[in-house]
Amino acid sequence: xxxxRGVTRRFGDFTALRxxxxxxxxxxxxxxxxxxxxxxxxxxxxxxxxxxDYTGSITLxxxxxxxxxxxxxxxxxxxxxxxxxxxxxxIAIALDNTLLSAETKKEAxxxxxxxxxxxxxxxxxxxxxxxxxxxxxxxxxxxxxxxxILLLDEPxxxxxxxxxxxxxxxxxxxxxxxxxxxxxxxxxVEEAVFLSQKIVVMDTGPGRVTAAIPVDxxxxxxxxxxxxxxxxxxxFTALNDNAALKKAEIDYLI
Amino acid sequence: xxxxxxxxxxxxTALSVPTVSMPxxxxxTLLKIRAFFAEQRYIGILLPLxxxxxxxASATFKWIEPVFLPAPIKVIEAFWYxxxxxxxxxxxxxxxxxxxxxxxxxxxxxxxxxxxAGLSRKAEMFFSGTINTLRHIPTVAWIPLxxxxxxxxxxxxxxxxxxxxxxxxxxxxxxxxxxxxxxYIELAQALKLNKRQLVRRVVLPAILPVVMVTxxxxxxxxxxxxVVAEGISGLEGLGFLIFRAQNLLMTDQLLVCMVLIGxxxxxxxxxxxxxxxxxxxxxxxxxxxYA
Ligand SMILES: Nc1ncnc2c1ncn2[C@@H]1O[C@H](COP(=O)(O)OP(=O)(O)OP(=O)(O)O)[C@@H](O)[C@H]1O
Ligand SMILES: [Mg+2]
Numbered sequence: 001x002x003x004x005r006g007v008t009r010r011f012g013d014f015t016a017l018r019x020x021x022x023x024x025x026x027x028x029x030x031x032x033x034x035x036x037x038x039x040x041x042x043x044x045x046x047x048x049x050x051x052x053d054y055t056g057s058i059t060l061x062x063x064x065x066x067x068x069x070x071x072x073x074x075x076x077x078x079x080x081x082x083x084x085x086x087x088x089x090x091i092a093i094a095l096d097n098t099l100l101s102a103e104t105k106k107e108a109x110x111x112x113x114x115x116x117x118x119x120x121x122x123x124x125x126x127x128x129x130x131x132x133x134x135x136x137x138x139x140x141x142x143x144x145x146x147x148x149i150l151l152l153d154e155p156x157x158x159x160x161x162x163x164x165x166x167x168x169x170x171x172x173x174x175x176x177x178x179x180x181x182x183x184x185x186x187x188x189v190e191e192a193v194f195l196s197q198k199i200v201v202m203d204t205g206p207g208r209v210t211a212a213i214p215v216d217x218x219x220x221x222x223x224x225x226x227x228x229x230x231x232x233x234x235x236f237t238a239l240n241d242n243a244a245l246k247k248a249e250i251d252y253l254i
Numbered sequence: 255x256x257x258x259x260x261x262x263x264x265x266x267t268a269l270s271v272p273t274v275s276m277p278x279x280x281x282x283t284l285l286k287i288r289a290f291f292a293e294q295r296y297i298g299i300l301l302p303l304x305x306x307x308x309x310x311a312s313a314t315f316k317w318i319e320p321v322f323l324p325a326p327i328k329v330i331e332a333f334w335y336x337x338x339x340x341x342x343x344x345x346x347x348x349x350x351x352x353x354x355x356x357x358x359x360x361x362x363x364x365x366x367x368x369x370x371a372g373l374s375r376k377a378e379m380f381f382s383g384t385i386n387t388l389r390h391i392p393t394v395a396w397i398p399l400x401x402x403x404x405x406x407x408x409x410x411x412x413x414x415x416x417x418x419x420x421x422x423x424x425x426x427x428x429x430x431x432x433x434x435x436x437x438y439i440e441l442a443q444a445l446k447l448n449k450r451q452l453v454r455r456v457v458l459p460a461i462l463p464v465v466m467v468t469x470x471x472x473x474x475x476x477x478x479x480x481v482v483a484e485g486i487s488g489l490e491g492l493g494f495l496i497f498r499a500q501n502l503l504m505t506d507q508l509l510v511c512m513v514l515i516g517x518x519x520x521x522x523x524x525x526x527x528x529x530x531x532x533x534x535x536x537x538x539x540x541x542x543x544y545a
Contacts, residue, residue, distance in 0.1 A: 050440055068444050080441050084459035084536040093455055096444045127538040141445075 001026045002047065002149060003183060007056035009042055013015070013204035016042045019056070022200055022209060029175055029182045031196035033235065035187060035242070039207025040185045041077065044151050048074045060149070070098065073142030075152045075182075079134035081126040081141075088122040091141045098145065105202065112140040115174060132163040136170070139175065143174065149181040157187060168194055172219065189239070193231045194221055201235065203242040211238045324506040329513070332506035336495075346514065348408070348491040353522070355412045356480075357473055360419025365465065365540050368427025373453070378428065385424060393418040393479055394486075401487050411483045418479055419472045426468040430461035463537065466530040470523055477519045492518075 004022040008015065017039040024030050027080055028110075032040050042188055045051040047058060049068040050214055059064045060072070081090045091112060095105045116136040135155050142150055158162045168191060186192055191201045193215060201211040213234055215226055290296055290299060312318050313325030320328070336342035367385075371378035396414050404410035434457055442452045484493025492511050498509035 048444060050443060068446060070446055074444050076437070076441070080437055082438065082441075082456065082459070084462075086536075093447070096451050096455065097448055125536045125538075127536065129373070224298050 001028075001061055002046065002183075003057070003059045004043070005057045005059075007043070007046060007054050007058060009046060009051070009054045012153045013215045017046075017054075018206040018208045020202075020207070020209045022212075024181050024183060026148070027179050028198065029196045030184070030198045030200060031192040032183065032185045032202060033187065033192050033239065034202030034207075035204050035239075036187075037207070038202040038204040040202060041153055042207065043075070044153050044183065044185060047149075048072055048151055048169065049231055050074075070094070070145035071147050071149070073145065073147035073150045075135075075138050075150070075155045076151045077155075077157065079126070079131075079138040081124050081129075081134055081137055086125055087118060087121045087129070087137055090137060091144055094141050094144045104201065108144050108146075115143070115177065116140045116170065132159050132167060135159065139171075139174070143178060143180070146178070147180060150178075152182065152184040152235070153187050154187065156191065164188075164191070171195060189232055189235045190223065191200045192235060193217075193228060194223060199235055201238045202206070203244070210242055213238065220227075261382065288493075303330070321503065321505060328506050329509045332504075333510045336510060338505060341490075342495075342510075345495055346518070349484065349493065350518065352408055352411045352415065352483075352491070353473070353477055353480050356419060356476060357406075357469075359412070360416040360421055360472070360476075361469060363416070364420045364423025365427050367423030368412075368424045369431065369453070369457075371428045371455075372431025383425075385421065388417075389421045389425070390430055394482065397483060397486055404485045406489070408488075411480065413490070414483060415476045419476050422468050422472045423465070423476075426464055427461060430464035431457060434460045434499075462533055466533065467527070470526045473522055473526060474519060477515070477522060478544050481515055 002022075002024040004020060007017060007020045009017040020032075020036070020039070020043060022043075030113055032043070036042055042051070046054055047065065049065050049072065065072075081087075082093070085093065088109060092105060092109045095108065098105075100108070107144075108141055110119075113122060116139055117245065118133060118140065121129065121133065126137075129137065137159075139150075139152070139155065155171075156167050159167065170181060171182075174180075182196075184192075184195060197215055199213045199215060200209055201213065202208065203210045213231070217225075217231070221228060259369070286334060310326050312323060313320070313328075324332075333342075367377075367381060371381050382406070393414055394419065400410045400414050404413065438456050438460060439452070442456050480491070481493035481496065484491035485497040488494055492515055496508055496511040496515075499505070499511060
């Protein structure tokens, strides 16, 4: 469905992303892990269509991506709710520029608020929401237009461990309910193994994709199981190889 | 123990029913008065009261000649005289009418052109040189020319004051639009908002805090300028009265005008503050609860 082929993005002389390739099937859940600065956000912005300045090709269902579309929902690294709109309007705004009837819009917004468990907070301003609630609102906003792919940039990065685990369960529930493809960026290897069907490992200097590890554990996954541990280990090894290689380079340079 | 407690509590709860419902019948005004003291809101009138006492004392003990500072009661008498025997209300209205119109025109033009310049670099290049030159000509310097053109009446003052409101509103609107968080613009892009929706849903609310502060600031400034303008030219308004009182050495009337100008300025600002608080009710800033 989504195909990223040999994508390179430069900022002046600096190469943020080099020759990155990635496949996401219809309804597939893919996570991207990698050290800070390896170009995860850069890649997601390219897929979202917020950034068009790249070489290589990014296609969705065979069509080259030009600009943003409600077909590709995005959840930014921070909730990015508009502080002057109440929760309801913050989600409804995603339907502002669609041709749906007012009635349909209302139903869609209410359904999405219920899906992320924020019913009862429709009239709350973002300042009155907790971090987890705000992030769920951001997910609802990205989902309300019924995208075929949802891009999530470390949506749970700033949350405490307990809220984080609860929201991971919710993400899985939403994913199954909406049958939407997902690309989720995370720093957390366990989160990646728990959620996704494929883990894409990236590395810095220059930012690139170094491995794609399939995860064929059945859902719901048991974090304490041996297979789970083995997969976590595999991803860590892939990440560590990156780090080890870099260390070798440094040693060599010295 | 438990039984005893239960036994003792029964009559208490029976008794407490009327006492609990008591506060509900206390009228709102009483509650407001209570809050006035409980939340120490009265500290705002302590200083004015003190000044008034000092003023009265200076009259009672003849610290200052009445020609220079008449007693508060004389000023109130003068106020009553101006209200009933002269056209004080008309003069107040003349001044308020000028600032209201100047405010409307200056704001509309300032926000309108500010938006044009803010949303289009071309428009900004077109306007900003001119406006940045005009703004260095002080408002008072405009008065003679505009009076020659439009005469001594209200229109000349409205034009001059509208200009003095327009300049800061324009500049701050433009600056605020330039300062809108790029993340929000990117969000609007991701949500496929069109230009009109972007302005209405994102840009306008984002710059509102700055625009509201500018409006309050420039209304305060223009209110002062109304008085100056009326003093320089014209035959009505608080500014006219105050300079006439000076010429005739009617210090009591002069003080009436001064207090009125202060009070009306205060009320204008309060009005705008109420509007601001309503429009910015989503903002949760620093509440000032430190001391
Ligand atoms: N607009 C830009 N101009 C210049 N350099 C940029 C820009 N955006 C990103 N970069 C650079 O590209 C690199 C990758 O940035 P990116 O935000 O994609 O990292 P990331 O993998 O998302 O990191 P993190 O996990 O910390 O969010 C960084 O070194 C960053 O400095
Ligand atoms: Mg990032």
